[in-house]
Amino acid sequence: MGWESHLTAASADIDLIDILWRQDIDLGAGREIFDYSHRQKEQDVDKDVGDGAEQEDTWSGEGAEALARNLLVDGETGESFPAQFPADISSITEAVPSESEPPGLQNNLLSPLLTGTESPFDLEQQWQDLMSIMEMQAMEVNTSTSEILYSAPPGDPLSTNYSLAPNTPINQNVSLHQASLGGCSQDFSLFSPEAESLPVAGSSTLLPLVPSNSTSLNSTFGSTNLAGLFFPPQLNGTANDTAGPELPDPLGGLLDEAMLDEISLMDLAIEEGFNPVQASQLEEEFDSDSGLSLDSSHSPSSLSGSEGSSSSSSSSSSSSSSSSSSSASSSASSSFSEEGAVGYSSDSETLDLEEAEGAVGYQPEYSKFCRMSYQDPSQLSCLPYLEHVGHNHTYNMAPSALDSADLPPPGTLKKGSKEKQADFLDKQMSRDEHRARAMKIPFTNDKIINLPVEEFNELLSKYQLSEAQLSLIRDIRRRGKNKMAAQNCRKRKLDTILNLERDVEDLQRDKARLLREKVEFLRSLRQMKQKVQSLYQEVFGRLRDENGRPYSPSQYALQYAGDGSVLLIPRTLADQQARRQERKPKDRRK
DNA sequence: GTAGAGTGTCATTGG
DNA sequence: AGCCAATGACACTCT
Numbered sequence: 001m002g003w004e005s006h007l008t009a010a011s012a013d014i015d016l017i018d019i020l021w022r023q024d025i026d027l028g029a030g031r032e033i034f035d036y037s038h039r040q041k042e043q044d045v046d047k048d049v050g051d052g053a054e055q056e057d058t059w060s061g062e063g064a065e066a067l068a069r070n071l072l073v074d075g076e077t078g079e080s081f082p083a084q085f086p087a088d089i090s091s092i093t094e095a096v097p098s099e100s101e102p103p104g105l106q107n108n109l110l111s112p113l114l115t116g117t118e119s120p121f122d123l124e125q126q127w128q129d130l131m132s133i134m135e136m137q138a139m140e141v142n143t144s145t146s147e148i149l150y151s152a153p154p155g156d157p158l159s160t161n162y163s164l165a166p167n168t169p170i171n172q173n174v175s176l177h178q179a180s181l182g183g184c185s186q187d188f189s190l191f192s193p194e195a196e197s198l199p200v201a202g203s204s205t206l207l208p209l210v211p212s213n214s215t216s217l218n219s220t221f222g223s224t225n226l227a228g229l230f231f232p233p234q235l236n237g238t239a240n241d242t243a244g245p246e247l248p249d250p251l252g253g254l255l256d257e258a259m260l261d262e263i264s265l266m267d268l269a270i271e272e273g274f275n276p277v278q279a280s281q282l283e284e285e286f287d288s289d290s291g292l293s294l295d296s297s298h299s300p301s302s303l304s305g306s307e308g309s310s311s312s313s314s315s316s317s318s319s320s321s322s323s324s325s326s327s328a329s330s331s332a333s334s335s336f337s338e339e340g341a342v343g344y345s346s347d348s349e350t351l352d353l354e355e356a357e358g359a360v361g362y363q364p365e366y367s368k369f370c371r372m373s374y375q376d377p378s379q380l381s382c383l384p385y386l387e388h389v390g391h392n393h394t395y396n397m398a399p400s401a402l403d404s405a406d407l408p409p410p411g412t413l414k415k416g417s418k419e420k421q422a423d424f425l426d427k428q429m430s431r432d433e434h435r436a437r438a439m440k441i442p443f444t445n446d447k448i449i450n451l452p453v454e455e456f457n458e459l460l461s462k463y464q465l466s467e468a469q470l471s472l473i474r475d476i477r478r479r480g481k482n483k484m485a486a487q488n489c490r491k492r493k494l495d496t497i498l499n500l501e502r503d504v505e506d507l508q509r510d511k512a513r514l515l516r517e518k519v520e521f522l523r524s525l526r527q528m529k530q531k532v533q534s535l536y537q538e539v540f541g542r543l544r545d546e547n548g549r550p551y552s553p554s555q556y557a558l559q560y561a562g563d564g565s566v567l568l569i570p571r572t573l574a575d576q577q578a579r580r581q582e583r584k585p586k587d588r589r590k
Numbered sequence: 591g592t593a594g595a596g597t598g599t600c601a602t603t604g605g
Numbered sequence: 606a607g608c609c610a611a612t613g614a615c616a617c618t619c620t
Binding site: 593600 | 611612613618620
Binding site: 453481482484485486488489490492493 | 607608609610611612613
């Protein structure tokens with residue numbers, strides 16, 4: 001109760017203070033000095049803003065996640081479609097010189113690799129189309145490029161035989177290469193650069209293959225060391241009967257890691273707003289985070305306009321006023337004579353015209369200028385400071401002694417009953433201009449605001465001014481400078497936002513490009529692996545023992561030595577190496 | 591009636 | 606110490 005009465009008394013005091021304040025006892029006194037509710041409102045606003053932002057973030061995060069789970073999105077059209085696996089058919093047939101192959105053996109060796117190599121060519125076409133679309137759209141991170149890596153139709157022969165099996169989890173320890181070997185009808189060990197280090201010298205079964213014998217190998221790869229190029233050390237001797245598909249594959253590991261990266265990339269790509277819905281979500285996130293509206297920067301012109309900080313803000317209507325105002329303010333020294341008049345012309349404060357015109361230092365041209373600028377908004381663009389003139393801040397029923405004395409209360413004034421022509425003209429003057437006139441300040445507001453300190457002081461010394469006049473002049477100067485500063489500040493804020501948006505777009509572009517390159521590398525890697533496999537089978541199929549019979553793939557395997565030679569070793573030996581290599585990466589992880 | 595944008599103003603801070 | 610620019614916060618008007 002006591003507190004309430006105190007509040008009542010306080011509000012009465014506020015009213016009284018308000019009246020006194022309107023009489024402009026102290027022309028420089030701010031109204032908020034007496035505003036008791038000032039801080040309370042501030043706290044309420046802060047609380048509301050915090051809650052709103054939190055909610056929005058939660059929502060946008062869930063939405064993007066849901067989209068990422070279910071749909072791919074065409075970066076060009078924004079159309080959503082179910083995930084599909086565009087088959088990546090490498091040129092297996094190129095790598096397999098079929099004219100020299102013993103038909104039976106070739107079928108036996110290559111059948112797992114060649115299964116369905118013809119049927120997916122339409123899928124290959126889809127892949128090529130997709131890639132071309134992506135190349136044309138530098139900005140677009142089509143999520144399908146990510147999906148390619150880990151979503152494939154069950155019947156895809158490539159994914160079944162070689163890599164990226166559709167049912168293979170991303171982090172499962174089954175590599176592309178293992179999958180391909182596992183699909184073979186025979187168990188092969190692969191070329192190994194470590195074959196030289198094996199105790200094969202003493203093995204009578206070890207048959208070194210002279211490089212000259214493998215003409216097809218050299219014709220395909222030249223003198224390239226395939227071991228170094230395609231098969232890191234741990235690759236050797238991977239597949240055997242016991243190990244099965246669980247053998248590690250260095251390339252597979254690489255791809256697994258790549259695919260893991262793709263998960264995050266895809267999520268990011270989806271969040272990046274490459275379709276309109278998600279774009280709007282992203283924008284809303286920006287809006288809520290910044291606490292500022294980005295509507296202006298979302299206009300089509302904003303992107304190009306944001307190229308430079310000086311021009312960025314002119315691209316949007318909202319920022320243009322502030323930017324041009326501030327840009328003019330930067331050259332205020334040369335144009336201040338206009339600024340002072342303009343800067344306060346938006347305020348509408350009725351004042352006795354006769355008194356105003358009779359005031360010392362009043363300039364008719366000045367008034368004319370204001371009138372013109374107010375009535376013809378199109379001319380405001382020529383004078384940046386005038387762009388906001390159309391804004392009628394009628395709230396400033398100002399703390400001017402003469403104003404409050406001569407005028408009815410703000411409520412009645414607001415109704416427009418007294419809005420006559422003279423009032424209309426007066427509206428073009430700012431509150432401080434009215435005050436200055438009322439106080440008979442003998443020079444213009446623009447001089448007050450824009451003169452350098454020394455000249456300003458010199459000007460003041462020329463006149464015999466009362467304390468109230470001096471106080472008002474100082475306030476006018478302070479407010480005028482602060483007004484310009486605020487305009488500059490707002491312009492800078494907008495520019496910063498626009499620049500940040502541009503940076504985000506650049507980063508998105510870079511990310512899209514890197515993602516495309518990554519997909520390309522993975523694709524070529526897969527192709528090379530398939531070629532190597534084809535060559536392996538071709539070479540192995542041509543080998544004959546001393547009796548002219550082919551070697552059994554279950555008993556022998558080829559290993560590729562570091563010097564370019566290819567060795568035929570017993571499969572048991574290859575299996576040992578495979579196990580040895582299998583342990584190394586595990587130990588490394590520990 | 592309400593929300594958001596735009597603007598002017600004040601208080602504060604740091605150069 | 607005084608001046609000034611920058612900026613957050615608020616009030617107010619307009620749409």
